[in-house]
Amino acid sequence: MKVSVVGAGAVGASCAEYIAIKNFAAEVVILDIKEGFAEGKAMDLMQTASLNGFDTKITGSTSDYSKTANSDVCIITSGIPRKPGMTREELIGINAGIVKTVSANLIEHSPNTIIIVVSNPMDTMTYLVHKTTGLPKNKIIGMGGALDSARFKYRLAEALGAPISDVDGMVIGGHSDKGMVPLIGKAARNSVVVSEFLSEERMDQVVQDTKVGGATLTGLLGTSAWYAPGAAVSAMVQAIACDTKKIFPCSALLEGEFGLSDLSIGVPCVLGANGIEKIVEISLTDAEKAKLVESAAGVKATNGLLEL
């Protein structure tokens, strides 16, 4: 499998590193607009190969998309990250133009690729790729829910005093501070719903901490996070590369699923060799449904800012 990562910044490099370390891809190309930057990151990562025990070949390129030709999966991380105090939605003005150009360049050289969109505001950037490229909808996947769910599990494990491997939970909805819908009623410790262990108040705290997970890290780091985002992308690429059919919440184009349409938003998806192989319409309580509908309205409002 050949994977291309556009944006050699914090998240792009983390994606490339985790993909390489998991050793399932033959080749990773990193591309950036900044002269020499992707080449430098690729060389630095390749010098970890003998230490970390991988055979994936990582190369870098400054804006030469011919190097990305025939990629099976392309990951878009190019664009600006937020600073403390900002929302992801505020990035739309700069990132929309970047994502539109980058996706067109990628598809010119890899017409059959699967695209994973990471740049924020991610659900709207994913919708933009749907609207401006001719790719089938199963091949355009937004990454947000896999990361938000990992943060949810981290907070659940903390509240439960349990190992993370004992905990399961999923976040659907928009990848935004207000729009995330952590499905706390379905979260479980080794198959036992967490309400058996946690008070309402503690569960509300877990939900709130999860929703502001990205903002909390941005406040601490001065820019947004990269390790867990890179790990989340690499887990999704692995599911595609190895055709595992694992379920991840992904930003997918909806056409009536969950009663929603004409937007891309986080819902449970089966990932395999064909990208999004199925949107899994899990049953939601009335309260969960109402939160998802409210979240969709927020994503649609941001989509409305796009010049399509």
Ligand SMILES: NC(=O)c1ccc[n+]([C@@H]2O[C@H](COP(=O)([O-])OP(=O)(O)OC[C@H]3O[C@@H](n4cnc5c(N)ncnc54)[C@H](O)[C@@H]3O)[C@@H](O)[C@H]2O)c1
């Ligand atoms: N979806 C998610 O869960 C998630 C998680 C983390 C970060 N993000 C988003 O990912 C994006 C990248 O974050 P980061 O921390 O890596 O930022 P960064 O500034 O470290 O890296 C961005 C890189 O993009 C490059 N770039 C800009 N315009 C380009 C273009 N036209 N072509 C090629 N490369 C270009 C820059 O030179 C830079 O190296 C941000 O928009 C951030 O908000 C999303």
Ligand SMILES: O=C(O)C[C@H](O)C(=O)O
């Ligand atoms: O928080 C951000 O702006 C980056 C990313 O969306 C995240 O959740 O880490």
